[in-house]
Amino acid sequence: MRLNKFLAKAGLASRRKCDELIKKGFININGVIIDDLSTQVKENDYVLYKNKLVQLKFNPVVYLLNKPKGVISTVNDPQNRKTIMDFFLTEERLFPIGRLDRDTTGVILVTNDGDLAHKLMHPKYNIERKYIVDTKLNINKNKLKSISNGVLLENGQKVKANINFLEKKFNRFVYEAILFEGKNREVKNIFKFLDSKVESLHRSSFAGIVLGKLKSGHSKKISLNIIRKIINT
Structure with a gap:
């Protein structure tokens, strides 16, 4: 088994993060860095990580967190800002599956299973992400349709999304954006391309998992059977 996959399956971190740990020389196999x-x-x-044995036997868990605004989607923050880990009072080694911007609210999954996180983030699994977007601009329907066909943004990012108008709320226009990749600041970049600024952004669904009545800042465990059905494992 490839080393990063082994470490991820053992719950050390996501595969990408495990690659970083390997490059930094933190992994020792049979006495050799x-x-x-x-x-x-x-x-x-x-296999050792910082002189501690790494084993595959562990209990995978997945939590759903309703992320509040102003919270960083990382395990820790060098500036000591509030992170999503502040909402989990546990000794389990947990990390987020993907990220949401600091000012974005809503659905984010947190796990100790790096291999599972890798699969949920990989484009080949076409994991659906739904966002509720507030703007001050009533966007032309033809412009919205162009995004569903795929466009190239100014930053060279290729994006594709289904965007539907939901309602006008006071002086705001509310849209639903459905995407199948998790590129950095993708929703905000799409609306910038549409000459509109995102006033507020809320992820309402990830992989079909919704918040329901889960309050902001609260979390709950998600059945692993549900997750496995999503990725067909």
């Missing part, structure tokens, strides 16, 4: 990302872990190998 490993920095080669192509390294394979064999059945009887003795």
Whole structure:
């Protein structure tokens, strides 16, 4: 098994983060520091992370958090700002599946299973993400349709999304944006392309998982069977 997959399955971190740990020389196999990302872990190998044994036997968990505004979607923050981990009073090694901007609210999943996180973030699984977007502009229907066909943004980012008008609320126009990739600031960049500024952004659904009555700042466990059905594992 490839080293980053082994570490992710053991709940150390996501595969991408595990690659960083390997490059920094934090991983030791059978007494040898490993920095080669192509390294394979064999059945009887003795794997250490910072001199602590890494084993595959662990209990995977997934939590749904209703992320409040002003919270960072990372495990820790060098500026000591509030992170999503401040909402989990547990000794489990947890990390978010993807990220939401600091001012974005709503659905975010948190897990200890790096391999599962990798699958939920990988484009080939076409994981649906739904957002509620508030703007001050009534956007032309033809412009909205162009996004569903796919466009190239000024920053070179290729994007594709289904955007539907929901309602006018006071002086705001409310849209639903449905995407299948998790590119950085994708929704905001799309609306900038449409000559509109996002006034507020809320993720209402991820992989079909919705908040229901879950209050802001609260979390609950999600059945692993539900997650496995989503990614067909």
